[in-house]
Amino acid sequence: MRKLQVAQIRHLEERFAGRTSFSPRERRQYSHDVGALPGLIKPLLGCTQPAGVVQPVSEEELAELALWASAEGIALVPRGKSTSGYGGVLPVRGGIVVDFVRLTEELEIRQDRVTVQAGISWKKLDERLAGEQLTLCLYPSSYPSSTVGGWLAQGGAGFGSWKHGWFAENVISARAVLGDGSVRDFQGEELRLLSEAEGITGLVTQVTLRVRPAAEPEVRLAAFDSAGELGRFLSSLEGLELWSVSFTNPTMARLANQAPPRTHHGHPVHERVLLPESYLATIAFFPGSNGQGSTAEKLAARVAAAGGRLLEQALAGHEWAERFNIMRVKRLGPSLVPAEVVVPLAGLPAVLEDLARRVRQPLALEGMGVSGREVVLLGFIPHDQRTFGFNLAFALSLTVTNTAKRHGGRAYATGLYFASEAKNVLGPERLAELAAFKAQADPRGILNPGKVLGSRLAPFMGLASRFEPLLRPLANLARIRAGERIGKRPVKGIPAETAWYAYACSGCGYCVDECDQYYGRMWESQSPRGKWFFLRELLEGRERLDQQAVDTFLVCTTCEMCNVLCSEGLPIEPTWMGMRNLTVEKRKQMTIPAFEIMSASLDDNLNIWANYRQERDAWVPEEVRPSIKESADTLYFAGCTASLVEKDIARSAVRLLHDAGIEFAYMGQDEACCGIPMLVAGKWEQFGQVVKHNLAEAAKRGAKKVVTSCPACWLSWAHVYKEWAEKLGIPYEVEVQHYSEALAPAVASGKLAFQHTPKSVTWHDSCHIGRAGGVYEPPRELIKAIPGVQLREMEHNREQAHCCGSVLSLISEPEVAHRIGKVKLDEAVATGADELLSLCPCCQFQLRVSAEKNGMPVKVTDLATFLAKARGYQVEEDLPKVLDSWATFEAMIALMKPRNMAGLMEELFPELVEAMPRWMGKMMCLAGRLGLLPAMKGMFPIVFPLLMPGMMPKVMPAMLRAVARRVPMPDYMKEQMPDLMPRAMGNLMPHLLPQMVPLIAQPLVDYLVQRCRQHRRKPARVQGAMVAGEAPALEAGEA
CATH class of the missing domain: 1.10.1060.10 (Alpha-helical ferredoxin)
Known part of the structure; x- marks a missing residue:
């Protein structure tokens, strides 16, 4: 890997501010793709770690980068989503990875075409087309993540290719930045210079491709018992208006049946669907007639004529829904030996039969029909890259390629690993065209070197291909037992x-x-x-x-x-x-610092907001308080934030429960935080104590049902408490509902009715009750029950709804949380609704803060508050309290950053020196006399962690005063800081000091030097005190 010079790094950082990375850890992330190479082959690649990563935001920036890189002789390696396994994105000669993640805009949408930037994923593009009642003509099986530019650069076929052919045939034009920094348009035959070239001739910046009117295809699933039957069926489809034809082999069906199910809270999400272990063909077409008789009727006849059978529509729908999840069989490895080839349709049965004879390991295959003439075969053999046998079994990928070539086929793509197959993939004439154009457009050879036209692997792969018949017996013997084989012991300290x-x-x-x-x-x-x-x-x-x-x-x-x-x-x-x-x-590592204050507050006052326990129930409306029972079947659980910050949430919720005729008890000042902050903080012992406390308090009140306002509280009570109660061996005998569920019967019966409210609203699905709990419709039914209210859904809703960014991002990196919050707020604004409704106190807190930080006039309203207003209640919302509370947390979060803590410690140097042990004071004084203080800096990282626990109690009063000057706090929090801060700092300082000491070392030396100079001017009495390690603190002016 060629290293960048300091001046080069500085140039890139200045020009692409915030969009570069030179961190070794981050660079390592960009050194691989989806493929896992055997350990014996990896060394042949050399170092694939780039010298840096840059994320341009425009074609102009990319052109400027290419011009600079050409002048500096630095390689540029384009990267979309790295969903291929051909090594095309690996920087084998160092250089800079150009990450296209920020080039994702659609530039123009017309009725038959769309122009987009190259970094957009197929899924994102399809979502945007849907708004114009359009959709894609075809897309790859990696549709959820792969990019438009990436598919053009590698070439390929996918769903829809039976009708529309190879992707390049659907591209109208493209633009690319060349190696000399110029920008060029490509269209017609010129696209041959970009397609399948892996970025060696130009970095694709935008693509114009054909689109079609949106319509849902009909899907059929047919089963065939042999490769011959499948081949006859596929060959019989000529003349039918089909959109997509794909298939899997019996091994794929068997492994899919064996793959572990998707689970949620430890239970399967869906009932397992077992596939017949046959060749399964999936056919998609659009409704309409096809000459005499419908397409569906003709298809059924041809399935039967080939000896196959149509399977039930439920199974067809299931397979179509799972079409992007072919990699689910990888869990059985946990690795895969991959192979991908293109074969003529006419030779498909022979290829499949030949592979069955040659490959004696479980080879799972997916086939994709192209233009009714060719088939792309993608194959996987489950294996384990951690074993030596993986090196041997990998040779079977060459067996698949050679078998395809024997029957008139070829490798699917070139990239790095199959550059030796470039003549077969591209043809000699086209390969020569690419070489000639690259010499002209990229004279210094900076664009993705080592791909297509030759690589350091090419000689090895060519040799290995020739020796494949000799390697094959060993490769077939190097088997594993396919299945999820999870051991019981940790692996290198990891579960x-x-x-x-x-x-x-x-x-x-x-x-x-x-x-x-x-x-x-x-x-x-x-x-x-x-x-x-x-x-x-x-x-x-x-x-x-x-x-x-x-x-x-x-x-x-x-x-x-x-x-x-x-x-x-x-x-x-x-x-x-x-x-x-x-x-x-x-491992005793540091949690997010804000959690330490929360933890101490929870221990003392049962809440995370550093408020007094006796304030817990101050929110209860006076008109409702008399109706709250000492014990009841139903218990209302308000949670910390609704009790102490956004109190309108709890007030409104209990008014609604009361109006609905639901009798309920309430823990009052005995209610503790649900504990989920400690769970996510990694403080599980404290979480376990909370579980015991809350379940015991619920039992005291005879609760059979717990009703919550907060989704995190709901998740804790409904799922986590249940799991932990079993683990702790304590009773768990409650049903859990959100108030939106509890109110449903009263709304349905008409007992809980609402006034006409002429407003439009949009709805935020909170993650902890949505994806984590599946509660989507009850809140919506409440909204719809209000006359005059129009509910406008956001683009991403229910299971696909975006997170708001709270809580963990907000209390660790607020600026990141504000960016995440803006994504959600932008979706809300796009609906044109008057208000954004949510039922989560923490989501509302985050969204309100994000709206304020991003300058977005979005009104965020709690669902219970909105409902209570529609009942005629006058409800005062707590936005000022929210912003004040956030001001405190924001300042405290900022203070806990190492650089800011170092600044705080600099202010406390006089107190720190006074708090040092006597021997340390003598040593410092002696070093000062001898001029050795600068040389002592190397001792600080060792000495400070040892001394700080004993020094902190003496320094704490001054530290509390310094913290109070930096952090605006309400009186109740200031009063508790002498108790909370020492415990928090006791846990944090051992972790923060290694980051702080390098920042304070030189300032501390400077301070000590100055102090020693002043000491020499002091009277003898004071000098004696200093030698004894009892030096008085300097006055502020002296420091």
Whole structure:
């Protein structure tokens, strides 16, 4: 890897501010694609870690970057979503990875075409087309994540290719930045110079492609017992107006049946659907007649004529819904030996039969028909990259390629790994055209070197291909037992199931774009895919589980979007939850600093807002208080934020429950936080204490049902308490509802009616009760029950709703939370609604703060408050309290950053020196006399962690005063700080000091030097005191 010079790094940082990374950890994230190479082959690639990553936002920026890189002789390697396994995105000669993640705009939509920037994913583009009643002509099987530019650069076929052919045939024009920084348009035959060229001739910036009117296809699923029957059927389809034809082989069906199900709270999400272990053909077409008789009728006849049978429509619908999740079989490896080839349709049966004879391992195949003439075969063999046998079994990918070539086929693409197959893939004439054009357009060879036209792997792969018949017997013997084989012991300190999932992750990228931590920061390391890659690197000894790495797990908002999107159904969020406890409680690493104050407050006053326990029930409306029972079947649980900050939420909720005729009890000052902040903070021991407390208090009041306002409280009571009660061996005998569910009968009967309210509203689905709980419709039914209210749904709603960014992002990196919040607020604004309704106190807090920080006049209203107003109540909302509370937390969060804490410590140098042990004072004084203080800086990282626990009690009064000057606090919080701050700092300082000491070392030396000079001018009595280590503090002016 060629390193960048300091001046080059500085230039890129200045020009692409906030959109570059030179961090070794981040660069490592951009050193791989979805493929897992055998350990014996990896060294042949050399170092694939780039020297830097740059994210341009425009074609102009990219052209400027190319011009600069050409002048500097620095390679540029384009990267979309890296969903291919051909090595096309690997920077084999160092240089800069150009991440297209910010080039995602649609530039023009017309009735038959769309022009888009190259970095947009197919899913995002299709969503935008849907607004114009249009859709894509075809798309790849990696539709949820892969990019338009990436598919053009590699070439390929996908769903819709039976009718529309190869993707390049559907491209009208494209623009690309060339190696000399110029920009060129390509259309017609010129597109041959870009398509399948892997970016070596130009970096694609925008593409114009054909689109069609939106319509849902009809889908049929047919089963065939042999390759011959499948071949006869596919060959008989000529003349039918079909859109897409694909199939899988019996091995794929068997492995899919064996794959673990997607789970939620430990239980399967869906009832398992078992596929017949046959060749399964999926056919999609659009309704309408096709000459004499409908397409469906003709299709059925041809299925029967070929010897097949049509399967039930429910199964067809299931397979169509799962069409993007072919990688689900990877969990059985946890790795795959891949192979991808193109064969003539006429030779398909022979290819399939030949592969069955040659490959004696479980080869799962998916086939995609192209123009009724060719078939793309994508194959997987489950294996384990951690074993030596993986090196041998990988040779079977060459067996598949050679088998295809024997029957007139070829490799699917070139990239890095199959550059030796470029003549077969592209043809000699076209390969020569590419070479000639590259010499002209990229004279310094900076564009994605080492791909297509030759690579350092090409000689090896060519040799291996010739020796494939000799390697094949060994490759077939190197088998594993396919299945999820999770051990019981940790692997290098990581839970066994986490280690398995880390390797099982396919890197498909479906989780990336929709992860709020990713789009809040736009760096791969923050995505679920990036975290799995980090864990693999950790397990292989190339990474460290340091505080920075711990933070990436802690800041996950637990929105569970990744659980829904994962193509393999990996339990991602539960795994990250386990990492919180592993790192914070078991490895004694630092949690998010704000949680330490919350933890201390919870211990003292049962809430996380550092408020007094006796204030817990002050929100209760006086007209409702007499009706609250000491014990009742129903218990209302308000939660911390609704009780102490956004009090209108709790007030409105109990008024509605009262009006609905529901008798309920309330814990009052005995109600503790639900505990979920401690769960996500990794403080599970404290969470367990909260579970015991709240379940005991509920039992005291005879509760059979708990009704909550807060979704996090609902999730805790409904699911987490249940699991923990079993673990703790305590009774759990309650049903849990949100108030929106509890009120439903009264609304349906007419007992709870609302006044006419002429407003339009949109609805925010809170993650902890939505994706985590499946409660989507009850709140909507309440809104619809209000006469005059119009509900306008956001683009992403229900299971696909975006997270608001609270709480973990908000209390760790507020600026990131504000960006995440803006994404949600932008969707709300796009509906044109008067108000944004939510039922979550924490979501409302985050959305209100984000609206204020982003200067967006969005009115955020609690659902219960909105309903209460529609009942005629005068409800005062607590926006000022929200903003005041946030001002406190924002200042405290900022203070806890190492640089700001270092500034605080500089202010406390006089107190710190006074608090030092006597021997330290003598040593400092002696060093000062001898002029050795600067040389002592190297001791500070060792000495300070040892001395600070004993010094902190003496320094704490001054620290509290310094904190009060920096953090605006209400009186009740100031009063508690002498108790809360020492405990918080006692937990934080051991972790913060290693980051702070380098920042304060030189200022402390400067201070001590100055102090020693002043000491020499003091009277003898004072000098004696200083030598004894009892030096008086300097006056502020002296310091």
